[in-house]
Amino acid sequence: MKTLHVDQFTAGYCPEEAGFTLERYAGEQPRWCKGCGDYAILVALEKLLALKKIPSNQVVCVSGIGCSSRFPYYLKTFGFHGIHGRALPISTGVKLANPKLTVVTVMGDGDCFSIGLGHWMHAVRYNPNLLVLVLDNEIYGLTKQQTSPTTPLGTKTKTTPKGPYIPPLNPLKLIMGATGVSFVAQTATWMPGHVSATLAKGMEHSGLSFIRILQRCPIFSPQAFGQGGKEREGFCFLTHEQGILLEDNLQNMAESLPHDPRDFSAAQALVQQTEDAEKGFTPLGLIFQALNRPSYEEVRFRSISHPSPEEKAELLLDKLKPFEI
Amino acid sequence: MKKLPISQHILEIVSDAGEGAQKAGSIFAQTTAKMGNYLWTVELIPSEIQPPPHTTRSSSGIRIRFGSEPITNGGNLTNLIFVFNEMSLLARLEAHALAEEVIVFIDNQWASDPNPDIVRQYQQILAELSQRGADIYELALSQEVEPFTEDPQKGKNMFVLGVLGFLYQRDIDLLQACAAKAFSHKSAQVLASNRALIQAGYAWGQGQLDFCFSIPLLPHAAPMVTLNGNQALAYGAIAAGFELCSMYPITPASSVAHTLANIFEEFGGMVHQAEDEIAAIGVALGANYAGKPAFTVTSGPGMALKTEFMGLAVITETPLVVVDVQRGGPSTGLPTKIEQGDLLSSLFATPGDAPKVVLAASSIADCFHLMKTARTLAEELRILVILLSDSNLATGMQLFERPAISAISSSPPHAAEMESLPYHWDKLTGVPPRLIPGVSQKVGMTSSLNHSEAGLVRYDSLANEAAHQMRSHKLATLRKCLKPPAVLGEEEGDLLLIGWGSTKGAIAEAVQIARGNGLKVSHLHLVFLNPLPPRLKEIGAGFKKIVVVELNYQDVPGDPYTKDAPRLSQLALLLRSHTLLPIESFARVWGRAFMPQEILTQIEQEILALEAS
Ligand SMILES: Cc1ncc(C[n+]2csc(CCOP(=O)(O)OP(=O)(O)O)c2C)c(N)n1
Numbered sequence: 044m045k046t047l048h049v050d051q052f053t054a055g056y057c058p059e060e061a062g063f064t065l066e067r068y069a070g071e072q073p074r075w076c077k078g079c080g081d082y083a084i085l086v087a088l089e090k091l092l093a094l095k096k097i098p099s100n101q102v103v104c105v106s107g108i109g110c111s112s113r114f115p116y117y118l119k120t121f122g123f124h125g126i127h128g129r130a131l132p133i134s135t136g137v138k139l140a141n142p143k144l145t146v147v148t149v150m151g152d153g154d155c156f157s158i159g160l161g162h163w164m165h166a167v168r169y170n171p172n173l174l175v176l177v178l179d180n181e182i183y184g185l186t187k188q189q190t191s192p193t194t195p196l197g198t199k200t201k202t203t204p205k206g207p208y209i210p211p212l213n214p215l216k217l218i219m220g221a222t223g224v225s226f227v228a229q230t231a232t233w234m235p236g237h238v239s240a241t242l243a244k245g246m247e248h249s250g251l252s253f254i255r256i257l258q259r260c261p262i263f264s265p266q267a268f269g270q271g272g273k274e275r276e277g278f279c280f281l282t283h284e285q286g287i288l289l290e291d292n293l294q295n296m297a298e299s300l301p302h303d304p305r306d307f308s309a310a311q312a313l314v315q316q317t318e319d320a321e322k323g324f325t326p327l328g329l330i331f332q333a334l335n336r337p338s339y340e341e342v343r344f345r346s347i348s349h350p351s352p353e354e355k356a357e358l359l360l361d362k363l364k365p366f367e368i
Numbered sequence: 369m370k371k372l373p374i375s376q377h378i379l380e381i382v383s384d385a386g387e388g389a390q391k392a393g394s395i396f397a398q399t400t401a402k403m404g405n406y407l408w409t410v411e412l413i414p415s416e417i418q419p420p421p422h423t424t425r426s427s428s429g430i431r432i433r434f435g436s437e438p439i440t441n442g443g444n445l446t447n448l449i450f451v452f453n454e455m456s457l458l459a460r461l462e463a464h465a466l467a468e469e470v471i472v473f474i475d476n477q478w479a480s481d482p483n484p485d486i487v488r489q490y491q492q493i494l495a496e497l498s499q500r501g502a503d504i505y506e507l508a509l510s511q512e513v514e515p516f517t518e519d520p521q522k523g524k525n526m527f528v529l530g531v532l533g534f535l536y537q538r539d540i541d542l543l544q545a546c547a548a549k550a551f552s553h554k555s556a557q558v559l560a561s562n563r564a565l566i567q568a569g570y571a572w573g574q575g576q577l578d579f580c581f582s583i584p585l586l587p588h589a590a591p592m593v594t595l596n597g598n599q600a601l602a603y604g605a606i607a608a609g610f611e612l613c614s615m616y617p618i619t620p621a622s623s624v625a626h627t628l629a630n631i632f633e634e635f636g637g638m639v640h641q642a643e644d645e646i647a648a649i650g651v652a653l654g655a656n657y658a659g660k661p662a663f664t665v666t667s668g669p670g671m672a673l674k675t676e677f678m679g680l681a682v683i684t685e686t687p688l689v690v691v692d693v694q695r696g697g698p699s700t701g702l703p704t705k706i707e708q709g710d711l712l713s714s715l716f717a718t719p720g721d722a723p724k725v726v727l728a729a730s731s732i733a734d735c736f737h738l739m740k741t742a743r744t745l746a747e748e749l750r751i752l753v754i755l756l757s758d759s760n761l762a763t764g765m766q767l768f769e770r771p772a773i774s775a776i777s778s779s780p781p782h783a784a785e786m787e788s789l790p791y792h793w794d795k796l797t798g799v800p801p802r803l804i805p806g807v808s809q810k811v812g813m814t815s816s817l818n819h820s821e822a823g824l825v826r827y828d829s830l831a832n833e834a835a836h837q838m839r840s841h842k843l844a845t846l847r848k849c850l851k852p853p854a855v856l857g858e859e860e861g862d863l864l865l866i867g868w869g870s871t872k873g874a875i876a877e878a879v880q881i882a883r884g885n886g887l888k889v890s891h892l893h894l895v896f897l898n899p900l901p902p903r904l905k906e907i908g909a910g911f912k913k914i915v916v917v918e919l920n921y922q923d924v925p926g927d928p929y930t931k932d933a934p935r936l937s938q939l940a941l942l943l944r945s946h947t948l949l950p951i952e953s954f955a956r957v958w959g960r961a962f963m964p965q966e967i968l969t970q971i972e973q974e975i976l977a978l979e980a981s
């Protein structure tokens with residue numbers, strides 16, 4: 044079995060149970076840089092699939108283009124490495140074809156918030172049942188350090204050597220303003236236990252579970268997120284019995300703030316506060332969850348019939364009757 | 369009462385947009401088809417929904433060519449036109465659509481309009497037409513309809529339908545039945561008023577006209593249906609087993625989805641209107657990947673947006689059908705007019721080498737049947753298939769034999785060997801197995817990067833060359849299966865005309881007339897544009913000259929500025945590189961189909977030039 048860094052927060056987890064081993068979900072040897080935050084997410088997802096005992100041929104991981112989008116190669120499930128910004132339409136198509144598949148969509152911040160922003164907003168509105176992970180390193184990684192929509196003012200990049208000219212886009216505010224939003228959470232790669240718990244919560248949700256993962260990129264944005272929380276205050280765990288439960292050892296890594304994720308207005312107010320970059324307020328946990336919003340495939344499948352091939356032929360000839368002469 | 373015998377006629381009904389000329393025309397066409405005539409209709413569509421009324425730009429209508437023999441194209445000049453105002457007449461005159469001795473029916477309310485400019489204009493246009501030899505019948509259309517409707521704007525078309533019913537001796541009961549069906553969603557009051565209007569129009573003809581036409585009716589041997597091209601694509605998609613149409617609205621493609629939206633769910637299908645054309649093809653690709661037969665339908669500007677996804681379909685070898693209902697380009701171009709301008713972009717717009725199948729419909733029957741061909745090829749070869757139609761086919765109505773269908777299967781073929789590698793290419797045919805998530809036991813990676821048989825990323829030269837070769841082999845496999853195209857006429861002679869798409873009928877008609885006149889001309893029609901069928905070079909070698917006839921741009925012949933190196937039309941360019949023969953072209957971007965007469969004139973000129981040299 045491949046050696047994997049299993050962090051301290053997963054005590055009690057038995058990978059060998061029922062043959063749903065980590066190895067079963069591990070694909071190629073990842074080729075991300077040393078220290079890249081993406082590793083933590085990969086491990087968290089492998090563990091989650093093992094824990095949920097989802098047969099690997101029932102899982103499809105769809106991605107766009109970017110460092111983050113190499114994700115599907117490193118999982119031993121069905122994988123679809125797509126094109127830049129377009130992972131969400133592909134994922135929606137997969138769900139419309141076979142709603143039973145577990146679909147995980149992985150994108151980078153450029154992928155989702157820049158070139159794919161239109162698809163993102165509409166996917167949120169359609170609400171297909173997808174686990175959507177945006178690995179946000181506040182920079183373009185694969186293309187080597189250009190500015191991203193989420194690059195903070197003052198961060199020098201190759202296309203903005205003096206730092207961006209305009210303030211960054213705030214994805215949380217944007218998604219909380221989108222019609223039909225059903226699940227919004229935020230987590231960070233330097234807290235693998237929290238990533239695991241957030242992914243698990245997202246996978247349980249029926250509908251589009253949007254999880255923004257603050258992702259360390261030691262190569263191109265080492266300073267991001269105050270060096271991964273080391274040099275910055277403002278990180279704050281959202282606590283609530285309906286939210287993401289904190290393991291004991293996480294609790295002293297940041298402040299906590301009680302927040303009811305079922306309360307839409309509270310969630311909107313919360314993301315408003317993240318706008319003030321000076322304050323650096325960064326909530327981690329479940330920001331919003333709407334229950335009972337039907338998924339797009341549910342809505343679409345509800346209204347279709349299932350005729351046999353022969354019935355279809357008969358029905359077609361029937362429909363052509365008015366055009367007969 | 370004179371009964372004038374004719375074997376076919378071209379009729380136009382043209383009004384201001386919103387006055388229902390097209391509706392009246394389609395009811396007339398339905399009735400005509402049911403009575404046993406063949407037909408080909410072309411809609412004349414303004415680009416705006418409500419253009420300024422009473423202008424040439426606001427004229428909207430329909431052209432119906434019908435007769436006793438099968439009709440394969442829109443024909444030559446119009447024999448009879450019914451217009452609601454003189455500007456519509458002017459529009460058709462300026463479009464050079466009218467025969468010199470055209471019979472004109474026109475509403476004469478404009479002759480007494482309070483605006484003296486309109487009166488003058490009306491008289492001028494009528495004078496010009498009658499000078500050309502037109503036979504003009506003025507009628508007080510607006511007054512005639514007044515007793516039957518509150519809004520004459522809405523009733524004139526039905527009165528006109530009645531007049532035409534008399535003129536062409538249509539079965540009045542059938543005409544009434546077709547009209548009632550066309551308005552079945554309207555209130556009883558509207559239906560009653562329509563009925564009365566049609567009756568009144570018919571009676572007007574009987575009372576006021578001293579002639580009518582008689583066209584032999586030959587009952588059809590097999591059961592027939594009349595559909596327009598977009599309906600045929602939609603019903604063809606159902607017959608082919610598609611279960612998802614993922615699209616974004618664009619003229620002239622949208623009505624494929626409109627037709628499906630009303631009925632697709634009963635067949636287990638769905639129309640997904642995506643946020644843009646990129647997402648539309650993305651959803652279709654994702655669905656095909658996961659085992660649901662899906663297609664996307666669009667027109668030029670949408671094709672441009674879809675190119676990156678088409679490349680993805682090619683490299684991932686995901687079966688996918690893209691239907692392009694072509695319109696005039698580039699860019700927004702002529703949104704409602706016919707052009708065959710997307711041939712080369714269909715073949716080559718995707719960056720990198722992206723082999724794909726391109727085929728084109730020549731008739732409404734093709735629109736129906738080629739959907740199945742497209743799906744089968746896409747799935748059997750795991751390849752991207754582009755099916756080209758055009759805006760004339762989209763809205764035109766034709767008759768074809770009712771298809772015989774006994775079962776419609778939607779389940780895709782997949783790897784019998786579920787344990788195979790995702791890109792375990794057959795070394796000869798290049799076809800890889802098809803693994804479907806959730807169905808296949810063994811998982812696999814589908815990658816937009818160059819990949820190995822195992823689906824893993826490979827950057828090395830050998831692997832890249834190998835993958836390209838395998839994808840190219842799939843086209844070769846199809847080419848080896850294709851029959852050489854049939855030649856209309858001798859396989860050798862002076863002149864060979866080559867065409868594709870909906871120009872087929874007009875070219876064939878012209879060639880037949882020319883052959884009847886003793887000219888040594890033949891016609892070759894291409895359904896497959898990529899791969900091209902075998903034997904083209906051998907067939908071409910049998911002729912002194914080869915001319916491609918198509919509706920796209922070539923540098924204007926005789927233009928002194930481009931004479932040194934004139935740009936060729938699209939199929940001519942393609943065939944030159946394929947056959948190395950000095951192929952020329954007769955290509956125009958007039959925004960309308962060729963008339964057989966125009967092609968005939970071209971044939972005669974080409975042969976004269978050959979004889980002179
Ligand atoms: C259509 C298109 N435009 C541009 C690119 C080049 N490109 C590849 S990845 C990328 C951005 C990567 O940044 P991000 O999405 O944040 O992902 P990361 O690499 O940081 O994980 C760009 C611009 C591309 N592949 N396709």
Ligand code: SF4
Nearest residue numbers: 075076079110184260
């Ligand atoms: S460049 Fe950054 S995001 Fe990309 S693999 Fe390296 S560390 Fe990770």
